[in-house]
Structure formats: structure tokens, C-alpha cells
Amino acid sequence: FPQSVMVWGAKSSAGVGPLCFLRSKVNAAVYQDVLEHFMLPAADQLYGDADFIFQQDVAPAHSAKATSTWFMDHGIPVLNWPANSPDLNPTENLWGIVKRKMRYARPNNAEELKATIRATWALITPEQCHRLIDPMPRRIAAVIQAKGAPTKY
Template sequence: MFSDVTTFCISFGNQGPRVWRKKGEAQNPRCLKSSVMFPQSVMVWGAMSSAGVGPLCFLRSKVNAAVHQEVLEHFMLPAADQLYGDADFIFQQDLAPAHSAKATSTWFKDHGIPVLNWPAISPDLNPIENLWGNVKRKMRYARPNNAEELKATIRATWALITPGRLHATPHCCSNLGKRSPN
């Protein structure tokens, strides 16, 4: 099972049309576009495997070891039950400080969950990065007005992901995340 956190912004993909202007039109109102310096955003944790995707967790705070363990308890464990039942699986996460904390390692040992060894600074190896990109592309033309509408759009887009779509998505998880015999 592959996992990661990403951020979605309300203005994602909402760049509007390009404006071509002639010399001297720089301050013409028809040639100006408003922008938001710090658009509303939401941080989301998700997990996927060749069997499908798990439930999303919208994070309200910076992720420390305690927050990460809560996500694991309330979102990763149900996702594992949903995707694998009683079958064994290996969990993947990056090397963020909350993930590599001693307390988090202890949590995994206490729950009997093996964690895939992962190289440092290697986001391009994680198939869920491609999945996040696909979700963001599918949301490109959504126009949420606030964080709640953004969350609803993310949930609706995530709900459309099926194992078949995961297998058909190039570089997403063609043969990755399948249960190993050990």
C-alpha cells in the first residue's frame, strides 16, 4: 500500500484566459487579472494499491508523529482492511520526520505492519504521486468557492478511482503494490 500527503488549492487549474495587450495597455482594466496571494488550500492524506484506493484524510494541522499515528489508526488500518482483508501487505511511506520517528516505528511494530524501506528524497518513485497528479488534472476545471467545496470536489474525484483505472493509468501502479508471497 502506497501513501502520501498532498495539497490542493482552490485556484488549482483556475488560471483563466491569457491576455494579450498592446504597448501602453498595461493598466487597462481589460488587461488585468486579479489573483490571490495565498489561496485557500487543504492538505490530504491518501493511500492506494493495485486493489484500489483507501479513504481520504483531510489534515487540519502540520503532521507530527502523533498526528501521523492517528491517520494510520483511523485511515490506514481501515484502508488495509478494505483493500486486503486478512491478507498480508507492506506499507510504504516517505521519510518525513513524522514517518521515521521512533514512536511511529514502534506503532508499526505494535500493529505488525511491515514498512517498505524507502530511499531519501525520492518522490518520483512513489506511484501515488502520479495518482495525485491525475486527480488534480481531473479537477482542473472545477471552480470551488471555499475549502468545503474543494474537499467535496476532491472526494468526488477520488471516489471515481477504481482498480481498473489504477491499472490503466501509465506509471501509476501497473504491477506495483501487489501483494508479495512473503
């Protein structure tokens, strides 16, 4: 693509939530703003009053003390996530699906790219999300059993 954009998207085993296109580098304050204005409404939409566990990688903005405090203040448990484990991350697999669906798209600028991403994201079904997230407890258990060594996943 001639342009690139930074995007945050909510997903759960129940489906996808809204996308947030970011204009600046993501620091803890920017990330907490995304959580407040995109993740919380998405969680309400996807889970209602049901409890959930939030999963994120260990990017500096995600692992900042202020971000940890934000999650504690909002009563949201966060799954501890090992560094350098993109193969375990359902988000990576979901973006892989989006990229494959977009392979023939030819956006000419950032706005067209955003529109293409939005349209493609809207095609992601709850069933696809469920297939990505449902096996996570087994995958995590396999990594623990292998003491961090490679697994069949």
C-alpha cells in the first residue's frame, strides 16, 4: 500500500468492535484514551455486564504503570502475556485474515486505506473470532507445559 495507518481494533470471541485510527505515536496517555473511548464501549457492546479478561501485548504503552493503574481503577483484569509470543496472539491471526481479504485492494491514499480496512473489518464474523480465541486456554497451557519452548501452535 502507498500509505500506512496505525489502527487499534477490539475483538472478542463474540466478534469485533470498533476500530480506532491513531494519528500519533502511542504512549500510555494515548493508549488509555483509546481504552476509555473505544475499548470500554466495545466491551459493553460485546459482553454487556458479563466479566471478561483483557489481553494485550507488552508494548511500552500497554505495560506502563499508568496503564496498569487504569485497568485496576476500572476493575478490568489483564491477562499476563509473555514477550515475543506473536504466534500465540489471536490479534496477529485476526489481522492476518484482514490482510488476506485486502490483498486485491488498491487504495491510493490513507483515507482510502482506512475505508478499505473498515469495510474488511466489518466482514469479520463472530464465528471467525470464536475460532481464533476459543483455543487460547489450550494454547497457553501448552506453552506453560513446554516451559516456553515451541509448541505445535
